[in-house]
Amino acid sequence: MLAEERQQIILRRLAEVHVLKLQDLVKDLNASESTVRRDLKELEACHLLRRVHGGASLLQPRSEELDMETKTSKNVQQKKAIARMAADQIRDNECIYLDAGTTTLEMIPYIRAANVTVVTNGPAHGEELARKNVLCYLIGGMMKRATKAVIGSMAANNLNLFRFDKAFIGANGIDVAMGFTTPDPEEAALKRQAQLLSAQTFVIADSSKFSEVSFCKMFNVDQAVIITDMLPDAGGSELVGRTKIYCADSKSVLESESAKF
Structure with a gap:
């Protein structure tokens, strides 16, 4: 699977569940942990998600505050x-x-x-x-x-x-x-x-x-x-x-x- 395809899948899943675990992505994408980490790093650099310990989460708008x-x-x-x-x-x-x-x-x-x-x-x-x-x-x-x-x-x-x-x-x-x-x-x-x-x-x-x-x-x-x-x-x-x-x-x-x- 191409990097672009993997990254589109990551973004689609993130839009659905808001937080993704690294190990779940490794299994779902049938890719190595280092490959998925690289995908997450590239997507974060494009300001499309935020890496957290053990996975990734949606970016929160800078001025938005939860109740x-x-x-x-x-x-x-x-x-x-x-x-x-x-x-x-x-x-x-x-x-x-x-x-x-x-x-x-x-x-x-x-x-x-x-x-x-x-x-x-x-x-x-x-x-x-x-x-x-x-x-x-x-x-x-x-x-x-x-x-x-x-x-x-x-x-x-x-x-x-x-x-x-x-x-x-x-x-x-x-x-x-x-x-x-x-x-x-x-x-x-x-x-x-x-x-x-x-x-x-x-x-x-x-x-x-x-x-x-x-x-x-x-x-x-x-x-x-x-x-x-x-x-x-x-x-x-x-x-x-x-x-x-x-x-x-x-x-x-x-x-x-x-x-x-």
Whole structure:
């Protein structure tokens, strides 16, 4: 089978199921793993798909953002592993910022540190923190319909009243050249502000976000520690030389000699 034929089959199947596993493609196309990997690499270079660990997925439009319910159902086990590792970074008596998002929400049950103060722009986070009897400040502002995150100038003014030991921030895209990105300009501005107000920032995101670029830049990859489930084949190794990366699957820490955190 010619490369063009294989690639057309890949794109047709991807349009149907949105995510394809490498081993399924090897079997269906009756081709070697190296051949299929090469096809995926060529299609990614043409911006027709995105390679992820163990396969490929459809590209998401840069300005498109999934709603809270859809996000909650995606990569559930990976998010729990990431959330547990992220919560382990919190120490007694610290003041932290928890960004609105499904993975940061998963962190709350795993918080074990004592006398922690949390500031968040996530109403759902505030409810969970109150249930856990954690002191919480919920910043005010406009709540987005889709993600329920509080954003806008009022939220920015509220946020500026605080200073944090650590901030835990979600991202839709992680790319060496383009940095950490998210679809919404106002939400990107609030995440950027939280990073500036924190002594240390962690970006928590599953491995599907690597090499993805959304519409708005938050900050550079060397301005935060990354906590993820695993280091993907595409885009992962380049990041090791730029920042510290915690991988929940192996409980390992990857760091270049030049990374200072």
